[in-house]
Amino acid sequence: MNKPLRIMMVAGEHSGDILGAGLIKQLKVIYPKAVFSGIGGPRMLNEGFNSYYPMSKLSVFGLFEVLKHLPELLSIRRQLRHKILAEKPDVFIGIDAPDFNLKLERDLHQQGIKTVHYVSPTVWAWRPKRIKKLIGSLDALLCIFPFEETYYQQTLVPGFFIGHPLADQYEQPRETEQAKKTFNIRAEKPVLTMMPGSRLGEIERH
Structure with missing residues (x-):
């Protein structure tokens, strides 16, 4: 066996x-x-x-x-x-x-x-x-x-x-224009992305 x-x-x-x-x-x-x-x-x-x-x-x-x-x-x-x-x-x-x-x-x-x-x-x-x-x-x-x-x-x-695990979970807009439409953001508005991380210590400090 x-x-x-x-x-x-x-x-x-x-x-x-x-x-x-x-x-x-x-x-x-x-x-x-x-x-x-x-x-x-x-x-x-x-x-x-x-x-x-x-x-x-x-x-x-x-x-x-x-x-x-x-x-x-x-x-x-x-x-x-x-x-x-x-x-x-x-x-x-x-x-x-x-x-x-x-x-x-x-x-x-x-x-x-x-x-x-x-x-x-x-x-x-x-x-x-x-x-x-x-x-x-x-x-x-x-x-x-x-x-x-x-x-x-x-x-x-x-x-x-092997691919990114999040790629299968979310639709991935490939162009800035398309991404703004997806998230209902006006075309002339600038976009700032914040990615603080997953550790509680990182989030608390930043």
């Missing part, structure tokens, strides 16, 4: 929880008996995910907040690493949260665990040297923007474009 697929994941914030829940839902279609565990939020838990720690423990933002919680974050990552190596899942999937996940993925990959990172770090925009942390650490990097796959084709990182 085949054992159920065991998939361990880590999501560190609200947006990662949304992505993780969607990924679990799709994977269960292909692997209905798969077992999911690690660190996740309420949406992932609703899909049957078993979270070893509250996701809120990882949802810290800003230098001072990170420093304040650094000992606990390092302890959680260390304990989780031991647990993953002991359980030997079929694959580990880090969902965004690169500051927490990339080091964990490298350690696991070196120990023979298959590793996937979901959402490319913005190495193409800033801190490009982070790409060194990706090389040799991942079996796959799942990209949500098409240009990212092209970018990684010039490197040793196995990047694959």
Whole structure:
């Protein structure tokens, strides 16, 4: 009798929880008996995910907040690493949260665990040297923007474009004029988009 697929994941914030829940839902279609565990939020838990720690423990933002919680974050990552190596899942999937996940993925990959990172770090925009942390650490990097796959084709990182999860949920106006009509905005009016992020700390500070 085949054992159920065991998939361990880590999501560190609200947006990662949304992505993780969607990924679990799709994977269960292909692997209905798969077992999911690690660190996740309420949406992932609703899909049957078993979270070893509250996701809120990882949802810290800003230098001072990170420093304040650094000992606990390092302890959680260390304990989780031991647990993953002991359980030997079929694959580990880090969902965004690169500051927490990339080091964990490298350690696991070196120990023979298959590793996937979901959402490319913005190495193409800033801190490009982070790409060194990706090389040799991942079996796959799942990209949500098409240009990212092209970018990684010039490197040793196995990047694959899988689409943006919100693209299927909302109609995407491609032109400014069309977008203004869609949202009933007068053509001569300027539009300012505010995107504060998904972390409570970001919203409170900005």
